[in-house]
Amino acid sequence: MSKIRVKGSVLSMGITTTLVAVAQVIEFGVDGAESETFDSTTIDTSGAGKEYGLTGYSEGGSLTFGCFWDPVLASQQSVTDLVTTPATSSWSLTFADAATTVSTFSGAGVGFGFTGAMNDGLKADVSIKLTGLFAYPT
Amino acid sequence: MRCKYLIAVLEPRPEFHDDERLEVVDGHHYWPIGTVEDHPKAYRLVRMGIAEPDDDECRLVAAVSTQDMKAAGKQYEMVSKGIEPDDYQRYLDGEILGYDTAGNDLPGPNWKRKEDEDDEE
Numbered sequence: 001m002s003k004i005r006v007k008g009s010v011l012s013m014g015i016t017t018t019l020v021a022v023a024q025v026i027e028f029g030v031d032g033a034e035s036e037t038f039d040s041t042t043i044d045t046s047g048a049g050k051e052y053g054l055t056g057y058s059e060g061g062s063l064t065f066g067c068f069w070d071p072v073l074a075s076q077q078s079v080t081d082l083v084t085t086p087a088t089s090s091w092s093l094t095f096a097d098a099a100t101t102v103s104t105f106s107g108a109g110v111g112f113g114f115t116g117a118m119n120d121g122l123k124a125d126v127s128i129k130l131t132g133l134f135a136y137p138t
Numbered sequence: 139m140r141c142k143y144l145i146a147v148l149e150p151r152p153e154f155h156d157d158e159r160l161e162v163v164d165g166h167h168y169w170p171i172g173t174v175e176d177h178p179k180a181y182r183l184v185r186m187g188i189a190e191p192d193d194d195e196c197r198l199v200a201a202v203s204t205q206d207m208k209a210a211g212k213q214y215e216m217v218s219k220g221i222e223p224d225d226y227q228r229y230l231d232g233e234i235l236g237y238d239t240a241g242n243d244l245p246g247p248n249w250k251r252k253e254d255e256d257d258e259e
Contacts, residue, residue, distance in 0.1 A: 002239070004239075005237075005239075005240070005241040007220065007222060007237060007241045008219075008220035008236070008237045008241065009220055010217070010218060010219075010220050012148070012150075012218075015179060015182050015183060015186075016141075016175055016177040016179050016180055016182070016183060017175060017177060018147045018149060018169055018175070019147070019148065019149070019150065019151075020147060020183070020186065020188060020214070020218070021214065021217045021218040022217075023213070023214075023217045024217075024223075074182045074183075074185040074186045074210075075182075075186060075217075077182070078179070078182060081179075090151065092148075092150045092151075094148075094150075094220075096220060096237070096239065096241070097239060098239040100164075100166070102148070102150035102166070103150075104150050104151050
């Protein structure tokens, strides 16, 4: 049991057929992953509690990350390539734990936006819609 | 267009784990230095300093000098090791090699503690 630091983590994406690190990442996260359910409540369900069953599918959710944006940086240009030329993308997240655990996942769609403010650097927010599931270590 | 890897690149996807073509270090698979890749975006790896052009097409599209490629390669090395931007100069100066699992500095050949540097100032 340990508390893993974020310092030293690496987010990588497939630029060609291999995965290479994305530079200048500030933060990252995965959300929206869930096992899918359906409402299985019936009129003769006993008690007041609604019941749910499992469909057998799971939603992979999205991976989001924020970064300082450099429009001419090759690794970041590969992200906007996914906007201009939609394609399935390959990704990995390397954690800074003792085993340097690497989890891989595939992205379907990508969301991208950037902001500039007088009192901050140029920043971008990226979201990647997972197709399939994040490879959670087991 | 073709490029040739200048550094070993991690391959975490099990479906690509071919022990005859990949190197295995500490249980992780790497595409070895010298691997040639033929891909329409091979020039991106050259601009990142990960690979050098292996044909004229890649050289022309990448349009980077050897010096810029080396500088980008050093930058990439730091990014791929998870070095914090504040520590880039310390890494380049050989003071640190990276971080341990607790986030503490892994001493390099010219190691100095950050606190020691602050005291000198």
